[in-house]
Amino acid sequence: MKMTDIHKQVSRDYVRMLEAASSRSPCCAPPSGPGTIAAVAGYAPEARDLDAASQSFGCGNPLAFAAVTAGQTVLDLGSGAGLDLLLAAEKVGPSGSVIGIDMTQEMVDRARANVAAAGLYNVDVRLGMIEQMPIDNASVDWVISNCVINLSPDKARVFSEIARVLKPGGRFSISDIVVEGLPDALRENATLYSACVAGAISEAAYLDGLRAAGLDDLHVVERQVYEESQLVSLITSEIPGLELSAELIAQIAPQVVGKVWSAKFTGTRAL
Numbered sequence: 001m002k003m004t005d006i007h008k009q010v011s012r013d014y015v016r017m018l019e020a021a022s023s024r025s026p027c028c029a030p031p032s033g034p035g036t037i038a039a040v041a042g043y044a045p046e047a048r049d050l051d052a053a054s055q056s057f058g059c060g061n062p063l064a065f066a067a068v069t070a071g072q073t074v075l076d077l078g079s080g081a082g083l084d085l086l087l088a089a090e091k092v093g094p095s096g097s098v099i100g101i102d103m104t105q106e107m108v109d110r111a112r113a114n115v116a117a118a119g120l121y122n123v124d125v126r127l128g129m130i131e132q133m134p135i136d137n138a139s140v141d142w143v144i145s146n147c148v149i150n151l152s153p154d155k156a157r158v159f160s161e162i163a164r165v166l167k168p169g170g171r172f173s174i175s176d177i178v179v180e181g182l183p184d185a186l187r188e189n190a191t192l193y194s195a196c197v198a199g200a201i202s203e204a205a206y207l208d209g210l211r212a213a214g215l216d217d218l219h220v221v222e223r224q225v226y227e228e229s230q231l232v233s234l235i236t237s238e239i240p241g242l243e244l245s246a247e248l249i250a251q252i253a254p255q256v257v258g259k260v261w262s263a264k265f266t267g268t269r270a271l
């Protein structure tokens with residue numbers, strides 16, 4: 001698929017997923033239920049109660065290992081409905097600021113609504129691409145991201161943008177899906193691409209990409225290897241209403257068990 005086609009497909013799918021997540025009620029939720037993704041991703045129960053948590057499509061909790069402090073500037077790549085923006089705003093306090101970037105207007109609007117409902121004035125949600133961030137050079141203390149870079153068709157560009165926008169000494173904490181030895185046939189599946197599987201790269205390739213962009217002190221601080229039931233649950237709750245049938249997911253899941261995990265990467269832009 002061409003780069004622009006991937007962006008179009010991913011945008012279209014996430015708008016549909018957001019609509020489906022927003023209209024879910026407990027009575028007709030998928031088997032995994034609203035908030036499952038946030039629970040599996042490791043958010044505290046208080047965070048899982050926020051509206052933004054039921055509209056969350058993350059695969060980790062990037063702030064859990066980030067020593068964000070009051071007054072800092074945090075940038076969230078692919079901020080979606082804004083759960084991590086709300087949690088970051090709590091950490092930086094009123095003297096700090098938080099910026100989210102997302103490529104779909106619907107996600108940007110939803111995040112802005114969730115931010116306004118939380119009464120926050122220091123969160124700025126921008127429409128934009130993570131391959132070409134609408135952010136000044138050397139302007140942020142922390143870059144965070146939750147299950148987004150796997151969706152980019154140009155990961156090298158994203159990694160160099162991270163290096164560009166971080167202040168010298170700035171840090172990043174990224175939760176993302178990585179895969180090892182995914183069968184080629186599954187790589188071609190466009191819906192699995194949007195489900196954060198088919199576009200994912202290996203952990204080693206991820207680290208190489210970050211290093212090639214000039215980022216330093218790289219670590220994988222956490223890994224969550226999905227069991228078959230978690231894969232089924234994550235894929236089905238990520239893509240309600242999309243073209244992947246329950247039968248097909250049941251066929252795919254055993255083929256990818258042990259090959260797909262969520263990894264948390266940390267690192268820094270050297271001084």
Ligand SMILES: C[S@@+](CC[C@H](N)C(=O)[O-])C[C@H]1O[C@@H](n2cnc3c(N)ncnc32)[C@H](O)[C@@H]1O
Pocket residue numbers: 010011014055056057058059077078079080081082083084101102103104107128129130131145146147148151152196
């Ligand atoms: C899996 S969701 C994760 C959303 C959010 N981080 C969360 O944890 O709920 C991926 C999000 O990234 C956005 N996205 C995907 N590719 C993007 C790109 N190249 N540039 C900007 N946003 C992108 C999508 O619109 C979607 O909101």
